[in-house]
């Protein structure tokens with residue numbers, strides 16, 4: 188018998204509603220001999236308004252003790268931009284060294300896509316999660332005056348790039364097509380770009396079965412709409428990964444289906460799983476939020492925790508459900524349907 | 532009677548072929564009393580291979596004397612990534628202070644789009660051209676070792692942001708829908724983001740008729756495929772502009788139709804007009820290159836030079852031509868057809 192200690196951060200807006208469905212499905216799919224213990228953390232916009240806190244050290248320490256974290260969505264228009272992103276979400280990703288930000292894209296049958304002809308889409312983006320322009324090494328002088336200068340520094344290290352590129356090669360190697368694409372902008376960001384490209388080429392020598400190619404980020408956006416079927420595994424920088432995974436979600440069923448894992452593959456810290464979408468305050472409380480992205484994030488979590496069969500069961504249930512999903516179903520009804528489908 | 536002194540940089544690959552068509556159409560559309568003088572500059576991959584030079588100071592000085600520059604395409608796989616981009620193309624944009632990188636997107640009738648349902652697309656991106664992560668203020672230490680650190684610095688100034696944002700408001704004000712969207716990532720790149728957002732809001736007070744909104748760059752890519760009709764004028768940073776204009780081109784007829792102007796609105800230096808596409812060495816010399824993007828760039832140039840009626844004639848000819856363009860037409864034939872259509 189085994190037990191999973193799960194930290195739950197529902198967060199803001201629809202975060203609460205979708206996380207509830209994720210937990211329903213998780214509870215339903217777990218084998219009898221796996222004990223699930225959850226602890227909720229009250230973090231996000233409401234907490235910040237009440238106390239001014241985003242993520243106090245004491246709670247960061249507590250979160251560290253869990254096996255994994257399930258997060259709903261963080262953010263509200265009432266909070267200045269950047270406060271919760273830098274103070275909570277990115278703080279977690281950096282503190283727990285989530286260097287693999289895993290974002291699969293798949294066009295499920297019967298889902299919406301803006302693309303004509305419903306191309307086959309089945310790829311995964313391995314987005315670096317702890318470096319690049321996300322490090323917060325920026326600043327401004329003469330702020331607010333006509334002489335202001337504001338800088339943002341993208342920091343990239345061989346240490347950080349090598350580990351994520353290696354992880355991406357491993358994932359490509361394990362997939363049938365065995366193809367890995369590096370996305371960067373090495374014709375302009377020459378220093379960071381050359382670091383990425385050199386390590387990508389060098390590590391590639393250890394994976395002779397993996398076919399590789401390189402695309403500038405601007406060209407990658409073209410292929411994501413004109414020929415998304417060409418992608419198998421993509422590895423990229425933190426910011427480019429942010430941009431292309433939203434686009435990838437848009438072409439493959441929409442942001443309501445896009446799952447993600449912020450993974451520390453070493454296991455030194457808990458990994459964190461979250462839908463790619465935001466808190467969508469405009470539809471919070473209406474029952475219109477689609478919990479599928481959260482449920483698929485739970486599947487990524489199950490696989491990360493070594494419960495591959497259960498992950499596959501959740502994914503199969505989602506695929507079947509989407510194929511026949513009735514229009515106008517509520518958040519709760521979708522959660523119930525998926526929970527029923529995965530249990531027993 | 533007036534004369535135009537035009538510098539022509541055909542560049543590499545299909546650059547040569549498409550520029551020839553652009554010049555054909557330009558010659559055909561100009562009124563009798565406008566004298567066109569062109570001077571070709573041999574810059575690009577061949578020159579670099581022959582002499583190691585990208586853009587010598589003497590030629591930069593000569594280029595400065597012209598009224599405008601028409602550029603085909605720069606780049607070849609035989610040249611290390613970054614050499615020509617930084618040493619020639621970006622050097623021109625920076626030396627001539629091309630702070631408005633203008634990139635219109637329009638879905639012409641009868642053209643290809645990967646989007647289902649052929650949405651109406653008619654917007655223009657005003658991409659900042661002289662700041663951001665393009666400034667070349669990066670570097671690396673311990674290069675090539677496992678301890679390498681490579682940084683890229685995005686530099687943003689109130690001076691640089693204000694002038695491009697103001698230009699974008701002017702353009703939005705002059706269009707029927709009068710809508711301006713700022714695209715940035717101010718929840719993560721908080722210093723640069725706040726500078727952009729604050730100036731955007733402040734300058735907006737001078738343009739009460741212009742409706743504004745703000746999108747994070749990741750969300751912008753979603754709307755570009757799910758609802759491109761929502762955009763009228765977009766103003767954005769150099770790198771975000773690079774990315775979203777390739778995506779914009781992909782959804783609106785493809786990169787073969789995307790025109791651009793690197794504009795210095797003050798007139799202190801010549802502005803430079805170029806298709807957004809690259810040198811496409813794979814199709815160079817086959818006659819398959821579509822010169823339309825170059826011809827539309829010539830239209831942007833005509834408008835910049837105060838020849839608005841001629842610009843409109845070129846654009847009308849392109850629209851009509853695309854509507855009835857026979858399949859398999861060569862680069863040259865398309866140039867001839869467009870030249871015939873605008874003359875007389």
Ligand SMILES: CC(C)[C@H](C(=O)O)[C@@H](O)C(=O)O
Pocket residue numbers: 272276277429463718719749
């Ligand atoms: C909310 C924001 C900080 C975040 C990011 O930029 O990483 C989000 O867009 C994402 O993709 O998870």
Ligand SMILES: CC(C)[C@H](C(=O)O)[C@@H](O)C(=O)O
Pocket residue numbers: 374375405616620621773807
């Ligand atoms: C070739 C490259 C330097 C250039 C850029 O990044 O600006 C190109 O992609 C463009 O959009 O004009």
